[in-house]
Amino acid sequence: MIRLSTKGKYGARLMFQLALNYGNGPMLLKEIAAREDLSVRYLEHLVPPLRTARLILSMRGSKGGYSLAKKPQDITLKEIVRVLEGPFYPSECVEAPDICNRSSFCVTRNIWAELEQTISATLASHTLQDLVDEYRKAHTSEESS
Amino acid sequence: MIRLSTKGKYGARLMFQLALNYGNGPMLLKEIAAREDLSVRYLEHLVPPLRTARLILSMRGSKGGYSLAKKPQDITLKEIVRVLEGPFYPSECVEAPDICNRSSFCVTRNIWAELEQTISATLASHTLQDLVDEYRKAHTSEESS
DNA sequence: TAATTTCCTACCGCTTTGGTAGGAATGGTA
DNA sequence: TACCATTCCTACCAAAGCGGTAGGAAATTA
Numbered sequence: 001m002i003r004l005s006t007k008g009k010y011g012a013r014l015m016f017q018l019a020l021n022y023g024n025g026p027m028l029l030k031e032i033a034a035r036e037d038l039s040v041r042y043l044e045h046l047v048p049p050l051r052t053a054r055l056i057l058s059m060r061g062s063k064g065g066y067s068l069a070k071k072p073q074d075i076t077l078k079e080i081v082r083v084l085e086g087p088f089y090p091s092e093c094v095e096a097p098d099i100c101n102r103s104s105f106c107v108t109r110n111i112w113a114e115l116e117q118t119i120s121a122t123l124a125s126h127t128l129q130d131l132v133d134e135y136r137k138a139h140t141s142e143e144s145s
Numbered sequence: 146m147i148r149l150s151t152k153g154k155y156g157a158r159l160m161f162q163l164a165l166n167y168g169n170g171p172m173l174l175k176e177i178a179a180r181e182d183l184s185v186r187y188l189e190h191l192v193p194p195l196r197t198a199r200l201i202l203s204m205r206g207s208k209g210g211y212s213l214a215k216k217p218q219d220i221t222l223k224e225i226v227r228v229l230e231g232p233f234y235p236s237e238c239v240e241a242p243d244i245c246n247r248s249s250f251c252v253t254r255n256i257w258a259e260l261e262q263t264i265s266a267t268l269a270s271h272t273l274q275d276l277v278d279e280y281r282k283a284h285t286s287e288e289s290s
Numbered sequence: 291t292a293a294t295t296t297c298c299t300a301c302c303g304c305t306t307t308g309g310t311a312g313g314a315a316t317g318g319t320a
Numbered sequence: 321t322a323c324c325a326t327t328c329c330t331a332c333c334a335a336a337g338c339g340g341t342a343g344g345a346a347a348t349t350a
Contacts, residue, residue, distance in 0.1 A: 002147060002226075002264060004235040004257065006308065012253040028326075037247065042309055044328075061317025062325045077256055081147075090149040102182065105283065107276040108157040111222055112149065115267050119147065122263045123256070131252040138250065151339065173295075187340055189297075206348025207294040 007084040010038055011046045015080050018056060019072040019128035020135065026058075026065030046084060053083040072132055078123035088123075089116040149230060155183055156191045156229040157222060163201060164217040164273035165280065171203075171210030191229060198228040217277055223268035233268075234261040 013036045021027045029047070033040040047066070050056045057069045068075065082088070089095050091112040097103035158181045166172045174192070178185040192211070195201045202214045213220065227233070234240050236257040242248035 002149065002230060002233050002235070004147065005306085009236055009253065009257075012256070013251075016253060030326085039309075041311080045309085048328080058327065059317085060315075060327045063318055064316080064326050066327090085147055088147050090147070091154055105280075106158075107280050108154065108161060110279070111157070111268070111271055111276075112154075115264065118263050118267045119260065122260050126256055131256075134255070135250075135252050150337085175295085184340070186342080190340085193297080203296065204348080205294095205296045205346075208349055209295050209347085211296090 002090065004081070005085060006042075007046060008081045010036070010043065011050065011084040012077060012080055013038070014043055014046060015050070015055070015068075015075065015128055016131050016135075018066060018068045019075075019132050022068055022072050022132075026063070026067050028065045032066075049083050050080075053079070055079060055083065068128070071129070073127050073129035075128045076124050077126045077128075078120060081123055087116075088119045089113075147235065149226070151187075152191060152229040153226045155181070155188065156195065157225055158183070159188055159191060160195070160200070160213070160220065160225050160273055161276050161280075163211060163213045164220075164277050167213055167217050167277075171208075171212050173210045177211075194228050195225075198224070200224060200228065213273070216274070218272050218274035220273045221269050222271045222273075223265060226268055232261075233264045234258075 014032055017032045017035055018027060029040050029043055032038075033043055047056070047058065051058055054069050055075060056066050058064070058066050087095065089112065091109065093100045093103050093106070093109050094113045094116055100106070103109055159177055162177045162180055163172060174185055174188055177183075178188055192201070192203065196203055199214050200220060201211050203209070203211050232240065234257065236254065238245045238248050238251070238254050239258045239261055245251070245254075248254055
């Protein structure tokens with residue numbers, strides 16, 4: 001299947017909430033989960049990779065929470081998905097030719113390599129700021145706070 | 146993971162061999178397996194979906210085998226992968242908005258929808274004839290039979 | 291009849307997925 | 321100091337998907 005797992009999907013929504021909250025200090029995982037209607041317990045699993053990849057910052061203890069480690073316009077969907085789902089290549093042989101002794105002359109391998117590039121480029125072309133802008137634009141009439 | 150399973154990968158190679166053999170009558174699965182260094186037993190599983198999708202024709206019994214149901218230039222990688230891997234959407238919500246009550250205003254969903262389009266377009270832009278041409282071009286110096 | 295090949299169904303071990311759960315470590319607050 | 325809220329780490333678990341193997345029936349040719 002060419003399918004995202006819930007890690008990538010929920011992770012993107014988690015990061016979107018942090019982007020919406022950017023500049024307002026740390027945000028509780030509990031609040032992110034509530035706003036996105038997700039399980040806190042499950043979101044906890046997405047945090048460590050995002051943190052080690054330096055995409056988010058965490059503050060422990062009471063009054064703790066999470067915030068983006070960079071500006072929303074400096075974080076692309078590519079980074080987020082890459083961190084949570086792993087590399088984009090449709091076939092391992094694209095990046096590890098040695099695993100198949102046909103790599104040097106396999107014509108389908110070229111297709112998979114090109115596919116990786118288009119997937120990567122598409123995800124790289126969207127930043128968290130784009131999502132925030134799109135969201136705010138769609139909600140201008142009803143936003144009050 | 147955003148990964149092709151062996152169904153799509155092996156299926157593409159199976160179809161490529163049939164394209165190479167196009168016009169020469171039915172080809173044995175045994176021979177395809179030998180040329181691509183794959184298991185006959187496993188390739189057997191890829192045949193039914195390809196056949197019901199009218200991409201290949203089969204002839205049973207002795208002197209049987211498989212052949213393309215259409216000209217190589219009329220079969221794209223998109224069709225092959227679609228048949229063997231299922232739809233390309235990274236998230237189910239793209240094509241079935243009802244499974245998530247946030248679909249109408251979810252900003253990440255738009256990303257997944259765009260990603261589906263680029264994957265689909267990339268795969269649709271390559272036909273089996275392209276693969277055959279590429280292969281023959283790379284092997285002109287050493288081809289003899 | 292015999293050989294060959296497709297075709298259909300079942301099975302199996304392994305990994306991944308999508309969580310739940312317990313509890314330790316940390317930091318703010320009274 | 322004690323308490324509480326929160327992050328953080330590790331383990332666990334059921335279900336599904338993956339990558340095959342296997343047996344044998346049906347069809348076709350010779």
